[in-house]
Amino acid sequence: MQDLKNSKTKVGNGLRTLLTDQLKDIYWAEQALVKALPKMIRHATDAKLVKALSKHLTETEGQVSRLEAVFSSLGEKPEAKKCEAMSGLIKEAEGIMDDCEAGVVRDAGIILASQKIEHYEIATYGTLCAFAQTLGEKKAMALLQETLDQEKAADAALSAIAEASINAAAVLVD
Numbered sequence: 001m002q003d004l005k006n007s008k009t010k011v012g013n014g015l016r017t018l019l020t021d022q023l024k025d026i027y028w029a030e031q032a033l034v035k036a037l038p039k040m041i042r043h044a045t046d047a048k049l050v051k052a053l054s055k056h057l058t059e060t061e062g063q064v065s066r067l068e069a070v071f072s073s074l075g076e077k078p079e080a081k082k083c084e085a086m087s088g089l090i091k092e093a094e095g096i097m098d099d100c101e102a103g104v105v106r107d108a109g110i111i112l113a114s115q116k117i118e119h120y121e122i123a124t125y126g127t128l129c130a131f132a133q134t135l136g137e138k139k140a141m142a143l144l145q146e147t148l149d150q151e152k153a154a155d156a157a158l159s160a161i162a163e164a165s166i167n168a169a170a171v172l173v174d
């Protein structure tokens, strides 16, 4: 990665480079999620949870395309760069699924892992949206805001499912 501290470029150029670099990171992350979510859906038992995760898989596929539109609005080619954080969060999700037997406790674990993922995405899109705004990239900003709203809604839906039934059922399991 470019050493931003020693960069000779202007602040505007520097922030633009950081935006592009982090778009590559989240582009990798969303593609990794398109591959990882089907396993989480298969391992979930609660019907509402399966439905919420399936809906978010469809949204995630759209988010990959939306990021391609963001790259193009900035005059850049879409490029993916491994996101170590998302790679780790997906590994955690897989660990939880392997460690828990099928049922409500595993469902609670899948929600936990999914919400860690959503929060990473919310932090990322929130910041990238602010960068795009600062840079006067209105189209990119609107696109990133659209995805940010989907991530927030997905997170809220998972909280609602956990609080409505899964956590209360999971506490009864030995």
Ligand code: FE
Residues within 6 Å of the ligand: 030, 033, 060, 063, 121, 151
């Ligand atoms: Fe996403």
Ligand code: FE
Residues within 6 Å of the ligand: 025, 026, 029, 083, 084, 085, 086
């Ligand atoms: Fe990342």
Ligand code: ZN
Residues within 6 Å of the ligand: 043, 097, 098
């Ligand atoms: Zn398994």
Ligand code: FE
Residues within 6 Å of the ligand: 056, 060, 117, 118, 121, 151, 154
């Ligand atoms: Fe998401």
